[in-house]
Amino acid sequence: MKYRRSGRLVDMTNYFLAHPHHQIPLTYFSEKYESAKSSISEDIGIIKEVFESKNIGTIETAAGATGGVTYIPTVDRLQTEEQVDSLCERLEDPNRLLPGGYLYMMDVIGDPSLIQGLGRIFASSFRNSEVDAVMTMATKGIPLAYAVASHLNVPVSIVRHEHRITEGSIVSINYVSGSKKRIQTMSLARRSLKPYSNVLIIDDFMKAGGTIRGMMDLVSEFQSTVAGVGVLTEAVHEEEKLVSDYVSLTRLSQVDERERTIKVERGNLFQGKYYFES
């Protein structure tokens, strides 16, 4: 269907947003809109400018016969700080305190638009890591893992504690839960992760890191590599963590059950590594 520039801009914006990390040949658009490639290039220039100035992402152009344009979701440092700071404040609400010093987090995890935003942050941080798949642990890691995966355009592998008959042959490993020092089992369906994948591990919470460490071992069982590790919240842990290289959005630094206070600060995303460089 033939469109004027204004119509093309709306439709192309929608198409880019629905297809992140997906290389699109210019001919796709020029045929779709019956427009010259030069007009399409101008349209893309306008979209790229708005995407970059409005912190939506960027559009990369690859030249040549196999070339095309790719929308990459990005979030800059300032916007990330705003989102993380507002999350920290929300997590410090003393009504979250549960017996044993646990925090109620389901309202955060159950909020799709918040989780989409946090998923964008991880997708932006790991945008150059050539991620092939996202792995997470059932149940509470799943929403964030999907939010990350949908912005990276990769599939999700869900690891479970129990073994289900509806998953076919599975790969199981034992691991030691770091904080409880208990031996547990985790498993993943054999066909749920392609061998030789580069896997981004995402979870909602990390204390000693035993579960994450287990997922890293599971990745090896699939002849695959770990592209990175991202957690929504890490808790301070007296002993050395079992995982050294990870990215956290927030850090639970103190829980006082008697005084009913919770202290949550920015995670290590803002330190050291260059997650905000392009």
Place this chain on the structure above:
Amino acid sequence: MKYRRSGRLVDMTNYFLAHPHHQIPLTYFSEKYESAKSSISEDIGIIKEVFESKNIGTIETAAGATGGVTYIPTVDRLQTEEQVDSLCERLEDPNRLLPGGYLYMMDVIGDPSLIQGLGRIFASSFRNSEVDAVMTMATKGIPLAYAVASHLNVPVSIVRHEHRITEGSIVSINYVSGSKKRIQTMSLARRSLKPYSNVLIIDDFMKAGGTIRGMMDLVSEFQSTVAGVGVLTEAVHEEEKLVSDYVSLTRLSQVDERERTIKVERGNLFQGKYYFES
């Protein structure tokens, strides 16, 4: 920041897509872009036209002091048929067959962009049902439930079989699994669903309907009502189903383990009720 029309169209399109079922006052845009309301209205007219002709959704306008514009994701019958038919074909792959006549579904459930598309279909079908929350059962219903909820702009409540200490006080009910005739328990955190909510129940699979029936009972325990029930796949079941009013996208009509054949057809979404009327 002041923008020309082309820039506004790109940014507003992104904003609408990120905020479905969310009423936005015109002043929000006119202040954001330092533009006259009349120009903003024209912009919205262009976006609405493209959204409708391209099957992205529609933009509804409410007049008056409390008025504004709302983006409603919709999918028409033709596009729904195409998506569902392609899913049926994918599900008929005999390699899915597992011992006991079960089907491997994790590749479908683990594909975020496919699940987003299926979630849009349910969000479109139930767009006028005044849904306040989406409820699902851990683990495999979660991805689809989030996809639906994010297009309806509502929170998700995750029901579980086990009881976790990190959820605070919970509400548990017993229910009879319809196909296995076994008494089981399901529970939901007390604060994970507001009383007097209108709840859309979403799950990946329904056979006799025992799990769905249990979730419906759980909804009542929260003084809430059931807005509707949506399942990705229903299986033919010899006896009467425990749930009469539900919407299925696909229907597993036959599994022959010996011949290694699977027959999957369109679900009841296309029958009777007017899920495609606006």
